[in-house]
Amino acid sequence: MASVTDLQYVALAVPDLAAEREFFGQTWGLTEVGEEDGMVYFAAEGMPHPYVIRLRRDDERKTDLVGFSAASREDVDALFEQVKAAGAKIIAEPGPVEGLAGDYGFRFFDPDGRAMEVVTGGAQRAHRTLGKGEAIPVGISHVVFHSPNHPALVEFYQRALGFRLSDWIGDFMGFLRCNSAHHRIAVLPGPPALNHIAFDVASVDELMRGLARMHESGIHLSWGPGRHTAGDNTFCYFITPNGNAVEYTSDLEHVDEATWVPTTYQPGPNTIDQWGTGRIITGNVPHAEMTPDKGLWQVPA
Numbered sequence: 001m002a003s004v005t006d007l008q009y010v011a012l013a014v015p016d017l018a019a020e021r022e023f024f025g026q027t028w029g030l031t032e033v034g035e036e037d038g039m040v041y042f043a044a045e046g047m048p049h050p051y052v053i054r055l056r057r058d059d060e061r062k063t064d065l066v067g068f069s070a071a072s073r074e075d076v077d078a079l080f081e082q083v084k085a086a087g088a089k090i091i092a093e094p095g096p097v098e099g100l101a102g103d104y105g106f107r108f109f110d111p112d113g114r115a116m117e118v119v120t121g122g123a124q125r126a127h128r129t130l131g132k133g134e135a136i137p138v139g140i141s142h143v144v145f146h147s148p149n150h151p152a153l154v155e156f157y158q159r160a161l162g163f164r165l166s167d168w169i170g171d172f173m174g175f176l177r178c179n180s181a182h183h184r185i186a187v188l189p190g191p192p193a194l195n196h197i198a199f200d201v202a203s204v205d206e207l208m209r210g211l212a213r214m215h216e217s218g219i220h221l222s223w224g225p226g227r228h229t230a231g232d233n234t235f236c237y238f239i240t241p242n243g244n245a246v247e248y249t250s251d252l253e254h255v256d257e258a259t260w261v262p263t264t265y266q267p268g269p270n271t272i273d274q275w276g277t278g279r280i281i282t283g284n285v286p287h288a289e290m291t292p293d294k295g296l297w298q299v300p301a
């Protein structure tokens, strides 16, 4: 079975592009790398992906596209056959693609109507090892989706894109990997929507420094600081000026593909927040999207 090799980018549309652009480029710590046809691109300093966030302006906040990397054109073609066999609606068959993401790919809708791209051949960006205390994203870490049929969506990503199951929390949250990182996608129940986008920082030290910088920048901490059980990663969650939930995370577990056996963790406060520190601040709770994403079933630019 063919597998995608990484989560490559998330493309978002927002009403206040200037505010979101300033947030990702100045406050959050991504690097703006280009602007073309109304799209603004941001890369992460520690990762070779050409970009990890794409923004454009729209009257409503919505998720335009989620991009995954493939290792070769042959893998793109094999992944396309898997996606088709899994019953997905195709947007564009494998072929040359425009832009920075890569030179060959295809697009499809997942069963909830999220537009997705599988792409290869992107120019790998010169990246660097971040300095100690440099509290900016090393790279994009994972996305979490809500789905009205979340067990079926967990199964779909395995069949279509070659993801492997890492763990479950009860029957509530499924975690999927496409490389050694414990999860690049996780799926929760709920209306079809994006729950959050996570970015790796170098360690818990940078997580705490990033938390302080967000506070000083007037960006409200919505949940954290804390440490999850599935994936063993630390977390701080924030809401961007346009209402997108973003996470700084560190120390995400790496999985040995040959020996890993998925665990089903007992749901509970100490599972999602093993230190208990996420509960200290009253009203500081996990983010949940309550309405369907406005971008579902829309062919993206």
Ligand SMILES: [Fe+2]
Residues within 6 Å of the ligand: 142, 144, 196, 198, 247, 249
């Ligand atoms: Fe997360």
